[in-house]
Amino acid sequence: MSTNPSDPHSAVDDFNSLGIRTNEARPRIIRQAAARKAELLQRQRLATGNGNIDNDVTRLCLTLYKVLDPRRRMTPTERALLSQLEPIPLIESRWVHPRSRQQPKRPAGQRHGFGAVAYESLSTGQANFPDPDAPLPTQWQLFLERWVIYARQRVIWAALFLALLVGMLLARQLHVRKIASDAAQPRHIPSDSVNTSTAPDLVSPEPVSPEPVSPEPVSPAPTAPEPDPELPPLPPVPEEFSQLLADLQAYVEPFTKPLTESGSDQAMGSDPQTGSDVATGSDSAEEPAAPATDLPPPDTTVPVVAMPAEPADPDPPIELPGKPAKPADDALATARQRLLNLLADRPAAVTEAGRELAVDDILDMRLGTAQGSADYWVISEVAAERLIGLGKFQRAAGLIADLEQQYDIQPPELTQSITTRLAKSAQTLAEHRQLVRWALVCSERFLQSERFDAASEITRTVLPSLGKVNDPALRTQLSTRRDAIVIMRRMSETTQRIMQAHSLDDVSNNDATLVGRYRCLMLRDWSAGLAWLAQASDPRLAQAAASEILWLGKPDSSISEAVELANTWLETGKRLHGRMNDSARLHAYDILTAAAADLPVEQAGGLEAGELQQQIETLRKELGDLLPGDTATSPNPAAPPAVAPAAGLAPVGMGGRLLIDGQDRGAAIRYEPGTVIDQNTITKILRALGQPVAPAVLEFQGTLRLEKATTVQIVAAGPPAGNGGQLVRVNRQAQALVASVRGESVTLDLPAGLHHLFWRVDTKQLNQGFFFVVDVQTEQRLPVQMPANIKPLPADLQINLISGR
The missing domain is CATH 2.60.120 (Jelly Rolls)
Incomplete structure (x- = not known):
């Protein structure tokens, strides 16, 4: 086996001989592996009876020594970790290069760059690392450690709270002592400051001795100072100002005289009931009883202000006659049943004209009915319901508005109750269709008055009728209307914030676009939103709004200018969607109709007038139900046309x-x-x-x-x-x-x-x-x-x- 520390093959063989991986640097793992290896050798010796294992133990010790050598670690972190935990002396190899022996060791202060920083951090910071071989703490130790940290973090706040509490108690004790010391010291109370009329018990019972008369003559009362001859004379007071002061004094005197007299009586100390003089302390006056306990004298230095006497009963306020309240439900039910029984005896009208005449007959019954009664309410309500069934929404809305003006009710309340009753009683497809159209008209009116809750409620009421009609056009209109309610509710809040914070002079283009879109294209209040829309960031909207402002400012505009402006709004509306697109088309229709109404008589039969009327008719057919009120030419697309003769008949006849x-x-x-x-x-x-x-x-x-x-x-x-x-x-x-x-x-x-x-x-x-x-x-x-x-x-x-x- 090679003993060279820098030999990679020997390092791999050493780790493999211990049964661990080459990247393992923890001494505990290495020692455990060596212990297992030594135990294995001992077992082999006992099993085989061979006692010659000294060479194997020597090789194991050499391998362990080489593996624990820090020089065989490739990274500084592994070397520092191993050297801090296991200070192993250097291994003296058999042959060392002379240069390595002669080269002096450079101190840490002379190191530069990353090497110096790494050396200092490894030599100082790594000493605080916990011992990886130490046993893990128990649950109780962890609990105590967490509790100590918790208490240490909050001990400062507890100390501050205790200090504040102690300070408050000390301050209160000092304040109480000061009050007691002030009360123990005598105070001089001037006699002229005591109001004897309001506090007779505080007057001393001893008779008051009269003041000694001075032998010196009494000086006369001070008079008005004489004018200084050196100063210039004051200008004379104008007669108008003197007369004004005299009139003011004459006006105020009746009000101040009773107050002055009562104040003088109280100042003299006379008792209005007994007439006895309290302040002089005469012999005929009885001495007041002494108080039961010795109380500190109250502070009487503050004079008591006499309140003015209550004036006579003023004239009662004029009570204006208010609106009568809505009749009771029982009275309305009785009146409705009585009216329906009366109408049941009449022949039923078949044609629409006959049904409208029948409604007029019902309204004629109000002539003999007192306003504010249940009969008057029911007659108007039933007439409005039948007009809704005929599609006469303008007349029905007029009757509802008349009831709202005469009775003390909320505007959406009556409309919602009528719509709910019609939704429950509708049976035929025509009735359901007219009910949905009525909800569209009412919701439009509520939206333009910014009553979003009422608009949402009335559209929700007619949803069952919409499912029974199964009309795609009405379904699209109602869906668009419900989406518009949600959008307008959000835009209204943003618009109010912008208009409260900015004006037309300092508003940004984006904010002006939002306000203009809401006021013109959503609320359809063009007179209030054109100026905002003219400053919009959208160039097409701004150009159309500016063109209309110029057109409105011209006293004599031609038909071609009106048609051009209407076409501009129609082209602008094609880029918009939903309610904004409908608003642009409706506004173009209004511009054309206004131009046709202002058309001079001599131009009524001209070519331009004919083209204008043709464009108005075309746009009226496209809008249909979007037109307000009863002006729509095709209120019921699924029904037969209302302006043409019966199917199959020629128009002549x-x-x-x-x-x-x-x-x-x-x-x-x-x-x-x-x-x-x-x-x-x-x-x-x-x-x-x-x-x-x-x-x-x-x-x-x-x-x-x-x-x-x-x-x-x-x-x-x-x-x-x-x-x-x-x-x-x-x-x-x-x-x-x-x-x-x-x-x-x-x-x-x-x-x-x-x-x-x-x-x-x-x-x-x-x-x-x-x-x-x-x-x-x-x-x-x-x-x-x-x-x-x-x-x-x-x-x-x-x-x-x-x-x-």
């Missing part, structure tokens, strides 16, 4: 209906002017409806379009003249018919434009009836078109009355 006993029988009739109607026609219509033959009434209405002022003749044939069997109205004005060769007629001079025609004929005594319009100058019949505002009838029966020519 007059729309009509058939009534029996005042009730619409649900037939959509298109009448071509000039077609003859007789009893056979009436019988066929009744059979198609499944109704028995009975007297009926036909009502037709249409629109006459004139390109220029024209003289027209309206010819109507019906029952015999004079019995009121037919009625003709032009532009809602009844016309006096004159008998002619072909029935009855009337001649009118009508201007250019659209004119509404109405013809009502009773079929009870009808032989042959017809209706048409003739141009008097050309003697040609004029076409009559279906009215634009006619509503589709609920029945699927469609009847065409067309002449066979």
Whole structure:
């Protein structure tokens, strides 16, 4: 075996002979391995009986000595660890180089660089390392060590607390001693400072001797100082100021006189009840009883201020009449049941116009009802519910606002209660659809007034109705609205903080963008947010807002400028999403409608005006339900169109209906002017409806379009003249018919434009009836078109009355 310490092969062989790894540097492990090796040799000796193991033990000792040699460690840490724990002397090899013997050992102070630092750290710091061969501490030792550390960290705070407590006790004791010493010392109390009127017990019982009169003459009372002749004279007081002082003195005197008199009485020390003089101490006055205990005299140096006397009872405050409270629930339930029983006896209206007239009849009942009563509340509430079912949201909101002004209730409370009641009673798809549309309208109104809780509650109420309708368009709108409520709630808080901390002069572009987006695109308050949006960091939004501010500042703007501004907002809205996109399109629609309303009369028939109207109609169709109130042209996309005639009917003609006993029988009739109607026609219509033959009434209405002022003749044939069997109205004005060769007629001079025609004929005594319009100058019949505002009838029966020519 090689004994060279620097021989790597010998190092590996030494570690392998001990049965440990080459990177093991802990002496405890090395000694344990050597002990096991020695024990193994001893067992082999006992087992074999061979006593010649001295060479093996010698080799083991040499190997152990070489393994524990620090020079055989490759890293300074291993060498330091081994040398600190096991101070092993150097191994004298058989041959040492002469240079190593002659080279002196350099001290640690002459070392430089990393070597010096490593040497110092290894020679000083490593001495504090714990012995790795020491046994591990027990649980009790660890517990005691942790407890000592805990107590040592908190002993300072405990000492500070005790010092503070001792200081407080000492200060309190010193203060008590000072108070006792001050109370023991006598004090002089001036007699003129004692108020005898309020504290008669404190006056000495001995009679007060009068003050000795001085023989010297008494000096007169001091008078006003004479003016110094050397000083310049004061300017005279103006008469206005003197008069003001006199008026002020006269005004204050009635209030100060009672106080002065009472104060003087108390100063004189007179008893108002007995009239005895307390302060003079006369012989007739009885001596007060001595106090039971000796108490220190109170401090009477502070004079007692006399409080002014209570004035007379002031005038009672004027009580303004407040709003009456909401009637009780029992009274409302009784009134509602009474109203429903009354309405049950009336015939049910079939058409939308008839149902709206029925609502007007319900509202007429309020004329004989006292405001503030339960009947008045229920009548308005039921009328609002039926208007919601008809889609007349503006009128319903007006009735609710009227109740909110007359009764002491919160604005969202009544709207929420009506919506909840309608959600529980809705049965048909039409009712559920109208309820969802009503929730969209109300939530929009609540959002614009920043009532986010009410908007969230009313949209949550109609979620079951939305599931029953299964309308994708309404589902998208309601989902967008619910997302907008959450977003606007967060943006509102941030906007308020920004507007409280900044103004338009010192706000940053990012903050201006946030405020402008919230005020204009979310809250839709464009007048309050355009100035903020003009300073936005988004260049397109800022440019559009600045252009609109310039457009609003021009007194005479053209149609082309309005159209260009609207197109700018439409293009800007394409980059936005959700409610912001809808707000941009709605704002463009408002700009176009405002430009059309301000259009001069001489430009109304021009090409630009026509293009403007066409763009408005196109945008109105795109917006649909987004338009506020009842202005939406397609409130119900799933239902039949509301402005067109019944399906399959041409737009030319007059729309009509058939009534029996005042009730619409649900037939959509298109009448071509000039077609003859007789009893056979009436019988066929009744059979198609499944109704028995009975007297009926036909009502037709249409629109006459004139390109220029024209003289027209309206010819109507019906029952015999004079019995009121037919009625003709032009532009809602009844016309006096004159008998002619072909029935009855009337001649009118009508201007250019659209004119509404109405013809009502009773079929009870009808032989042959017809209706048409003739141009008097050309003697040609004029076409009559279906009215634009006619509503589709609920029945699927469609009847065409067309002449066979």
